[in-house]
Amino acid sequence: MPSAANSERDGVRVTGVYSGVVDREGVCRPNGLTAAFSVSGTAAREMTYTIIFDADGYTGVTRIVGPVRPGKTLRGTVAIRRSVGEPVSGPQVSVVSVRSVQTAEAPSENGPCPASGVRVWADRGDAAMGLRVTGLHLENCGTSPYTLDGRPQLQLLDADHKTVEGIRLVPGDEVANLDGSPDVVRPVTLNPGERARATIAWRNTVQTVGAPVNAPYLRVRAKPGAAPVMVTPELDLGTTGKLGVRAWQKE
Numbered sequence: 001m002p003s004a005a006n007s008e009r010d011g012v013r014v015t016g017v018y019s020g021v022v023d024r025e026g027v028c029r030p031n032g033l034t035a036a037f038s039v040s041g042t043a044a045r046e047m048t049y050t051i052i053f054d055a056d057g058y059t060g061v062t063r064i065v066g067p068v069r070p071g072k073t074l075r076g077t078v079a080i081r082r083s084v085g086e087p088v089s090g091p092q093v094s095v096v097s098v099r100s101v102q103t104a105e106a107p108s109e110n111g112p113c114p115a116s117g118v119r120v121w122a123d124r125g126d127a128a129m130g131l132r133v134t135g136l137h138l139e140n141c142g143t144s145p146y147t148l149d150g151r152p153q154l155q156l157l158d159a160d161h162k163t164v165e166g167i168r169l170v171p172g173d174e175v176a177n178l179d180g181s182p183d184v185v186r187p188v189t190l191n192p193g194e195r196a197r198a199t200i201a202w203r204n205t206v207q208t209v210g211a212p213v214n215a216p217y218l219r220v221r222a223k224p225g226a227a228p229v230m231v232t233p234e235l236d237l238g239t240t241g242k243l244g245v246r247a248w249q250k251e
Helices: none
Strands: 012-022 028-040 047-054 061-068 073-081 094-102 118-122 126-128 131-140 146-149 153-157 168-171 187-190 195-203 213-215 217-221 229-231 235-238 242-245
Touching (some): 012 073, 118 229, 131 187, 153 242, 187 195
Parallel strands (some): 168 242
Antiparallel strands (some): 047 094, 131 195, 213 235
């Protein structure tokens, strides 16, 4: 049976919550919820959304939805599994976070090869003792060799997709030397099917007067002139004013 749902954030709205989860065999299982939702295209361009849903007593889930054209509404459902512990009576599914990127700049770890001939995406990252680390990955999915020479070109953007100014991009070792290897800029040529990685690192320390800097979005160009790809590493830079960027290395 559906229950009332009115959670809404940034054009994403939960429209209904149903008990049970339908598995791959089409059988409804009682150990979860199914939430119906809608995504409204309020931007001027076609967008792809990354949405996090959650409910008390259940395990949060991330869905990538799109493309959503301007002025259009896309509807879907998401399954949310019950976590360890007693079931919660009448749980309310919430939209915890919404991030949106232009579909033309959406990252792709798999699927059809982009027109650029390369896929670019970010991993989930790691955090410990105030140090954040995220890997930027590139795969040559084309038919010709692809050469990188240096560090990716990066542009930080805030939650409103506006450029964040005043952040220095420095060699990765100036923030942390993670594996002891030298951060050396050298040409990297990838044959079709090969991959490269460039790590970004930052600290969320707050040491000086001023507001901490948060930049959810990062526009990545693998090299000068490359097509941009927007990833969402959720950069919480504190007041450090810098982001470390290691050179591309073959994986």
